[in-house]
Amino acid sequence: MKWFSRYTGVKNRGINPQGFHVSQIKFYVLLVPLSALMLLPIIYIFSSAFKPPDELFAFPPRFFVVNPTLKNFTDLFSKLSNSGIPVSRYLFNSIVITLVTVLASIFVSSTAAYALSKKRFKLKQTLFVINNVALMFVPIAVTIPRFLVVKNLSLLDTFWVHILPVLAMPVGLFLLKQFIDGIPDEVIEAAQIDGASDWWIYWRIILPMIQPALATIAILTFQAAWNNAEISTLYINNESLRTLAFYLSTLTSTTATGANAVAGQGIAAAAALIMFLPNLVIFIFLQGQVMSTMSRSGLK
């Protein structure tokens, strides 16, 4: 009976258990079907990207691929968009823009978070409150004035318009600031007594100690930049400066001509997988760090 009491006793009942307990069965009963349902569209992305044309249009439609093929991907990359731009160009733009955005966002948010957390100045509290109010900011509400700002700064049709508007991310600053608050002041005071400059403290003490929070910001910025089709639609007229997310949105819009919508399904499925996969891979690698950042995310 000893093996049985191991799973029914008080030990693994409750929050954050170490192992299995009978009280957990009811959660599995609920969670397994729900997760399966949530996962269906994701599985569909993987499955349809490898479907040959006859399976894409099969009737009745089949969920899983039977004869997987890479044809959709070769089609995707051998295709020119309507305006004569190869798809690899969109992909290249997306990669460069996302990389620069993630790096710049880490720099911009972490320097500001360091100042808000560890420096002493009069407006400190006020500025933090302003940023907390901005957590409630809904960018989509001010699309028009933002367009006017971008236009007046002559940023239309430039590389930088993809990057600059995404960088000021109130959630990112908030999470980083909370994380830096967890670093004891003594560490920084000790470095100051040794004559360390602000920059040295930021670079050598703060940055290495906040890597989980940096990973979280990297993920959030990655998602914002990589999935962004809106900037290409609103601010860019030069086709060679647009991104893969934008190209994908042109494939799926019903305004596209009927023929395009049909022929495009295979390559749209392949492009959707390319859009989705990096999000997933990055999150799987960094999820531990994200969870440790989130435990300090409380908003008081």
Added chain:
Amino acid sequence: MQTELNRQNVVRGFDESGIRRSFLGWLNKEGGAYAFLSPYALLFIVFIVVPVLAASLLSFTFFDAIQPPRFIGLSNYISLITQDDTFMKYVLPNTIQFAVIVGPGGYALAFLLAWMLAQLPRIPRTIFALILYSPSMTAGVAMAVVWKTLFSGDQTGYLNSFLMELGLLREPIQWLQSPQYLMTIMIVVTLWSSMGIGFLAMLAGILEISPELYEAAAIDGMSSRWQEIFYITIPSMKPQMLFGAVMSIVGTFQAGAIGVTLSGSNPTPQYAGQLIVNHIEDYGFLRYEMGYAAAVSVVLLLMVLFFSRVATRLFASEA
């Protein structure tokens, strides 16, 4: 002679070096902080503060993007309330319906799921969290591909084919084009992708609560799980609950474009899925009535602010 020189020094000191010295003093003391803040602050002002201010100012004008804005006082707001039938008949009720189900509904769902996950061992918990979070990673573009095929209007659509197989349907339904289904589909799709960063924050918050609290409560005679949730779990993680609530409110209003994405047209069929965000786009970019669109934007921002204030009231740590 001596006094004269002293006086001169004092006067000069006040005039130049005094101010300079106090400026240098300030620079020495606070300049570093502002130097670190400046890149973020600059971008924050240009891309968040200025657009919000511009929207507020433009909302009092007539502006068609060709001629300079002309001040017309409160006219935009007045016609929004009294003359805009579409807004009052479709957009506002739709937005409220969508926001009430997706906001509090999605939030409660996120909390319950987080609470269940917290009671599983680490490895299954991580796997479930990953599955539930993954839809929110890619909201928008990539997903449009999936939903369009699943809800496709002809018989090759998955939902149609499935229901016809079961004998529940005779004819395929144009799911995304029919006014009576569009809103439901929008809500399902948004709920599906709403286990985002707020969900992760709440999961982390529940895991942080010290087990001793539960043990103490059990000794005091607390027995039901619901009592535990309302008297221990939620009060112990109010800050995470508030963060999750704010993320959920913003996410709800931000998700407003979904109807146009799914149906492929703005306005959506018979305004069935028309939300306030689409209304802004409709007036701003399709009719070029930018002053009017700005007034709608201001109303939207005020709604978000109002709901966030309600959430703050509910979960404020102090007070």
